[in-house]
Amino acid sequence: MIKVSLPDGSVREYEDGASPFDVAKSISNSLAKKALAARVDGELRDLMRPLEGDASIEIVTANDADGLELIRHDAAHVLAQAVQELYPDAQVTIGPVIDDGFYYDFAREEPFSTEDFEKIEKKMREIVDADYPIIREVWAKEDAIETFKKIGEDYKAQIIDDIIPPGEPITVYKQGEWFDLCRGPHLPSTGKLPKAFKLMKLAGAYWRGDSKNEMLQRMYGTAWANEKDLKAHLTRLEEAEKRDHRKLATQLDLFHLDGLAAAGSIFWHPKGYQIWRQIESYMRRRLDAAGYEEIKTPQLMDSVQWEKSGHWGKYRENMFIVPDFIPEGDEGVEISVPEDAKLMALKPMNCPAHVEVFKQGQKSYRDLPLRLAEFGCCHRNEPHGALHGIMRVRQFTQDDAHIFCREDQIVEESIKFCRLLESVYRDFGFEDIAVKLSTRPDVRAGSDETWDRAEKGLQEAVDAAGLPCEIMPGEGAFYGPKLEFQLTDAIGRVWQCGTLQLDYVLPERLGAEYTAPDGSKQRPVMLHRAILGSMERFIGILIEEFSGAFPLWLSPVQVVVAAITDAANDYAEEAAEALRKAGLRVETDLRNEKINYKVREHSVQKVPIIAVVGGREAEDRTLALRRLGSNGQQMISLDDACVDLAQEALAPDLKVSSAE
Incomplete structure (x- = not known):
């Protein structure tokens, strides 16, 4: 008999050879159904792997960080199996977990396309539905090298030969007829993998990260514990795409990069x-x-x-x-660095x-x-x-x-x-x-x-x-x-x-x-x-936090004074100068364009405040303020605008100082 210590401090006895799954099942059928793996004396292990003796056990589910990492790890294996079933000429290399997902590097002469993703995802779902048991096996190094070479997996054979010390056994995981070199652990079966995965993009990657080696095709994917989390992640990506600082920098004319x-x-x-x-x-x-x-x-x-x-x-x-x-020699002559430099x-x-x-x-x-x-x-x-x-x-x-x-x-x-x-x-x-x-x-x-x-x-x-x-x-x-x-x-x-x-x-x-x-x-x-x-x-x-719409104190242009008619141009210039003297960063728009066009254009440029002036505003010495994101407008005297907007535009530390 072996003794198992549980997180609540209780100790239970089990038959020799019992697995963490047996422990989960003895606690409750619902826990056994949710279980994906276990921490055995702090080490993450396969759910079905027999215990070697007395141990402390913590069952891992999809709600745990370890569980989500397992899901992504297995999604990479299911991806590799799907690709090889669809494209037998593809060799698999490595497929680790990364932030929010996974990738797998493939060696194949013909390039993949994102148009292949739908077909590959369909095959992945078929592998999940097949519910193949995921079985851990221990092989001798020499046997593993020979086996992978026989099936044309030269990259796997090279990994084993380079990384595994002589005489040290390696672990291989099988799911159906397909198998891969891996330390594990893994889910109990492919059916435990939620179908909340999606292939995202393709990229090139050098074998072993060395530019002298062959270029491989890297396929990125994301995987989550459920469809709700997947959808939320994809929504975040869409929002991040809208907020991309490089795109906004071009739109708002902030900077440029030149490689x-x-x-x-x-x-x-x-x-x-x-x-x-x-x-x-x-x-x-x-x-x-x-x-x-x-x-x-x-x-x-x-x-x-x-x-x-x-x-x-x-x-x-x-x-x-x-x-x-200081280099010596004629212009255009290759310069050599002295050894004693x-x-x-x-x-x-x-x-x-x-x-x-x-x-x-x-x-x-x-x-x-x-x-x-x-x-x-x-x-x-x-x-x-x-x-x-x-x-x-x-x-x-x-x-x-x-x-x-x-x-x-x-x-x-x-x-x-x-x-x-x-x-x-x-x-x-x-x-x-x-x-x-x-x-x-x-x-x-x-x-x-x-x-x-x-x-x-x-x-x-x-x-x-x-x-x-x-x-x-x-x-x-x-x-x-x-x-x-x-x-x-x-x-x-x-x-x-x-x-x-x-x-x-x-x-x-x-x-x-x-x-x-x-x-x-x-x-x-x-x-x-x-x-x-x-x-x-x-x-x-x-830039990405504010989606380019900076708070007033940070905005490059804080106010645009836009004239409705040419007759208001002089007042627009006067108002702009008064606002500048109050400490604001101001531009004028005196173009012969409709005011709605001007407002729309400056809104796209994320200008926080547009001060619209026409004949009435010039006569009354007022401004019609339109704020970014608001459909309404505020009528205010020019003098009050200079005071109020200057205060509003102060940096947070200066606002505190002035309030004190």
């Missing part, structure tokens, strides 16, 4: 840069009020500095390297430069905390395929800052930062904030003792700030643990923006120190922190 002229960099247009300027000005005011001192540091730094900081050894492949020498690098981050500023002059414990801020332009050598609009770029600007403090100041400074971050996010309209604590990665600098202190300090800080926190093992930076602040946008997407990282390592490596009360030299603790993260990415998030 040939400057891959991964942004050409900001006047309207887009006006948004940037408003955000930067807002953040400067918030930082000034919070006791930060702004600095500016070099773009290009010697490799020696990056070697000292540790970035050269752990981050070099992501850095743009520049040789420090010094190397420089464009900074991928601001941290080492901020330590250099801290080190200038003697620092006392009385000088701490010292908060150094910079809107620092950084460069990271991202792969071309990873670039995405302004969300992922090669050149970006961080609202970066580093707090140098004593160890006894960590909690207080961390709480202050958390409060500032929450306030800033609220000002931009984000209320839903999640916090994650990322702990030490496998590759890291510093001793375990140092990491123990750093992780403990950050945990104490987040606890003191009263923020619920999820632990993310192994996700910290190489020099220290970090808090990640994630915000949820209007359509439920989660974005990671703000960070707070506690670092004992970099001050040690770069020789930062201060004088303690007893006259001894001590290392400061360094808190790396950002609120918006990348300015570019945050603006991209805002």
